[in-house]
Amino acid sequence: MYGDGGWGGQQTHSGQQSPYGGQPQHYPQQPQYGDWSQEQQPGYDHEQYRYYSEQGQQQYAGHAQQPYQQPGAWNAAGPNGQVPYAPDPGDPYGQQPPGHGGEQPDFYGTEDAYPPPQPPGRRRPGPEAEPETAPDEEEQHPFFTGAGDDDDDEEHELQGRQGRRGKGKKPTKKGRKRRTGCACMVVVLVFGGGLATAGYFGYKFYQNRFAPAPDYAGNGTSETVMVEIPKGAGGWDIGRRLKEAGVVKSADAFVHAQNDIQGGNSIQAGAYLLRKQMSAASAVKMMLDPKSQNNVVVTPGERNAGVYEAIDKKLELADGTTQKVAQKEYKSFGLPAWVQNNGLVKDPLEGFLFPGNYAAAKGMKPESILKQMVAQAKSKYDSYGLTEKARALGLNNAFELVTVASLVQAEGKTHDDFRKMAEVVYNRLKPTNTETNQFLQFDSTYNYIMGTSNIHISLKQINGNHSPYNTYTHKGLPPGPIGNPGEDALMAALNPTHDGWIYFVATDGQNNTEFAKTYAEFKQLKEKFDATSGN
Structure with a gap:
């Protein structure tokens, strides 16, 4: 028929995310201070707490104030008609009520007194005593409760506890100071490490977001290198390959240059002969220049004879070298199992060097290039279920x-x-x-x-x-x-x-x-x- 328009093949022209990862944020529960009125605080075996009245008299919660009576004294106001003795000016405990309103022996001034007698001037009249922490409750460190390290306050607090408990040894200030110092050191280390980490990531964020990407200057050195870009590779992948080959200083710089230069995103797959230590912009421009490409282009309809000649030329091999390799090693190239070679077929690889661009530069072997072409043909034919x-x-x-x-x-x-x-x-x-x-x-x-x-x-x-x-x-x-x-x-x-x-x-x-x-x-x-x- 009259339709064979040329057997060189139809030629075509190539071409913030949350730092917590989206997980719920958990914060340590803050201790509650001062809200003591919501639940009854435990005492020691239901012992009532002492407090001092405005006159400095010692009181027990839940008991009415009563004048002190000497044992056997007559109270004129009471049913026995006993008259109270006038208080002794020299008695600092005058008019103190008995322990629970009943008559008790006078143990004041003796070793059996409760609470023990204290020299004048040592007692702290003033506001009501704070509720005492139960033995099984965890004591809050002054660093976290906001309390100071005043020695006088600590001494009176310890004395008060001794008086109420009637036993126990006074903790030394040295141990308390040591705990305070260790706690401060731990907090400083934790917060210091956190600040250092935050500073590092903050610097990296600034570098990635605002600082210019690392880049070389100029058109590169006299040393050249061949870089192969696979089909379907995007800007980041190309930039990474160029960085690994020493062509550009960073993949980021290459991507930025690719986006800034007109046509930069049209870089095709293939092999490129480039210089080392090039600026990203220079690398993009060179890759867009067909002279830098070391590819063999198989056009639709092209015969194998033309492909073999192109490979010889690109690899700078003697004419016929690639054809001889194809005839000798075609069975090792990965052809589909249904390919026929009954002795009448001129070339078993005919029809299986699929059209496209393939990397081919001096130093490569013909069989490696032919295998790429056969693999592409097999992939296409399998996808259609021929x-x-x-x-x-x-x-x-x-x-x-x-x-x-x-x-x-x-x-x-x-x-x-x-x-x-x-x-x-x-x-x-x-x-x-x-x-x-x-x-x-x-x-x-x-x-x-x-x-x-x-x-x-x-x-x-x-x-x-x-x-x-x-x-x-x-x-x-x-x-x-x-x-x-x-x-x-x-x-x-x-x-x-x-x-x-x-x-x-x-x-x-x-x-x-x-x-x-x-x-x-x-x-x-x-x-x-x-x-x-x-x-």
């Missing part, structure tokens, strides 16, 4: 489906052509085809076996070639793919039109392909082609 789709389309296996896609890619010129071209292939393969009797008659298959891309082929040339790839002389599909189909052609092979197309002619000899359903329509298209081409 084996199941092939049977639904009347084909024997996935290998034949890739072959159909390569024919569609070779004969079609535009996206709209591809689906119609796929229908032509399937219609001509049908056993019911009486128009061409299952002969495809594609010029592209003859050009593939000849290694040419001619559109004008004589009948003598066609009929004189008996290669199984010559679809003028052999029915059905050729033994294998005739190029590396792109994704667009593959999708068309999976989803052809159903309009009855069986003929096609590139009427302008270049890009305008027209389709026909009958032989009569085909003859008209042929005459149009002859008029355009000068035949």
Whole structure:
């Protein structure tokens, strides 16, 4: 047919989060001070607390004040008519009531007195005594209660406790001071460590948020390095790889430069030859320059022969080196299990060097590059489930489906052509085809076996070639793919039109392909082609 528009392949142009992690914040429960009226405070075995009246008289809570009576004295006001003695001016305990309002012996001034007698001037008349802490309650340290370390207050407090308890030794001030000093030291260390940590993270936050990212100056040194950027890598990943290779000083600087420079986000996957210690801006600009790229580009429809030549050139190898490696080691490249090699296939890797950009720089081995291409093809073909789709389309296996896609890619010129071209292939393969009797008659298959891309082929040339790839002389599909189909052609092979197309002619000899359903329509298209081409 008149549709093989060139077998070099269609060329394409490349191109604050909460510091607590969202968890509930827990604070230590603060001790409550002063709210002692909400619950009754325990005493010692229900002993009432003493206090001093405004006159300095000792009282017990819950008992009325009574004048003191000498044992056996007559009280004129009472039922016995006893008259109280006048208080002795020299008695500091005059008019003190008995312990619980009853008559008791006078133990004042003796060792058995309770509370023990105290020299004048040592007793602290004044406000009511604070409730005493029960033995099982935890004593609050003065540092946390707000109390001072006044020695006189501490002494009187201890004396008061001794008087109420009647036993126990007086704690030494040395031990209390030691506890106070240790507590202060612990608090200082805790708060000091917290401040240091907060300061460090505050500095890092400022550096990350406001300070400029570390960066080199200038266009770099004379030392060069090759950096490979994988497909799908974003700015941070590219910057990290450049930093590891010594090209830029930080990934942050690269990302900032990439965002500031027009087109900076269009850096393509591949291998780049760059200089060490470059400013981030210089690195971005160099990577946008095609001269810095060390890639092999496989275009849709390109044959393997052209890919092998490109790899030799990029790796600075002798001509034919990569092709020899492919022929010898193709089984180790990871081809799908359904690939056929029955002795008629010209190149088992044909159709499996998937179109795209691949890193290729001096020092790399051809097999490593070919493996990348095969892996990409396998990944794509597996994702489409070609084996199941092939049977639904009347084909024997996935290998034949890739072959159909390569024919569609070779004969079609535009996206709209591809689906119609796929229908032509399937219609001509049908056993019911009486128009061409299952002969495809594609010029592209003859050009593939000849290694040419001619559109004008004589009948003598066609009929004189008996290669199984010559679809003028052999029915059905050729033994294998005739190029590396792109994704667009593959999708068309999976989803052809159903309009009855069986003929096609590139009427302008270049890009305008027209389709026909009958032989009569085909003859008209042929005459149009002859008029355009000068035949």
